[in-house]
Amino acid sequence: MASDSTSPRRSLDDARQRRLLDAALTVFMRYGYRKTSMDEVARAAQVSRQGLYLHFATKEELFRATLQHTVESSLAAATAALGDSSLRLEARLVRAFDETTGRYVGMMGAGASDLAEVGGELVGPLIARYEGLFLDAVAKVLRASGLVAAYKATGLTARQLADTLHATARGLKYSSTNREAFVAGMTVAVRAMCAPLEEVA
Template structure:
């Protein structure tokens, strides 16, 4: 017999999960009640319990859905080769990190995710950085630096670290985007194209 967390996600359950993401983001896991979740999606608490037996089960399903959406959005942005590489990187980071700027609950949600689901966000980070490196490689960004030490993987790691820092330090999504545009611009230019400090 399948457990509830491994059961297929039907359209109704998926709609509930998608509707609960913002509520978990706003209040965090600990402060969110099933009443809060039911209200946020226009259901009675009883109707919510018919689909999910408890808050933990719903949270686990929500984490899985968030990871799936982040992966799809990041890959879609990076894969659009009709756009310049800087635009693709900007859109990918906005999809992956931009929407979570300004939430004080983020650390608590990530910690709870690790405890309940495992290191799924860490695993996503590794995959996303590999996707970034591939896009940078194909676009020839590392070659512009003319150094064997500057690899696409190194540039991807630097951009990802910048994004994580700006996500926590930016006061708004627009500030985050502006700072990431600067970081992306620096990475995508060769040293000869950067302004001289002399």
């Protein structure tokens, strides 16, 4: 007999909840926390208001679950990209930063300026913890690639290199007009950082 976690019913419920959370993210990113209503999320997810409330009793609960789902999904996709040994280091890094940052370029609406403030209040260190896990994974890949050894004379660590790419990604998130522009900018930054590997080769 199938366990609860692998039953068709559980898979259906999980898929429905993911759809709700993806829709909620789009609405929160467009309108911000305070201006988003449960009705708008229900419409975006194509469910009834009552159907939404069956999953989430309050907007605060929905927001927390949306952030949790978003950071977990991004981290999983980025980690998979970093571990894809069929790709060159540059491509793995660009894809990983695209998964954590680039995918959100252009999603932020004019009314969403309260998200960072409300996010800090409602989920505390959640985002910082996931960012730390992601940057640890980037640093591990940089060490394994031999890039840190190429930078040995400069005294730079793998984590410092990862943090530099992260800062670049955050800057590009706000200055890029679309996701393609973000990827192009990150490609230049990653290529410049990885240049010492080409010299060694």
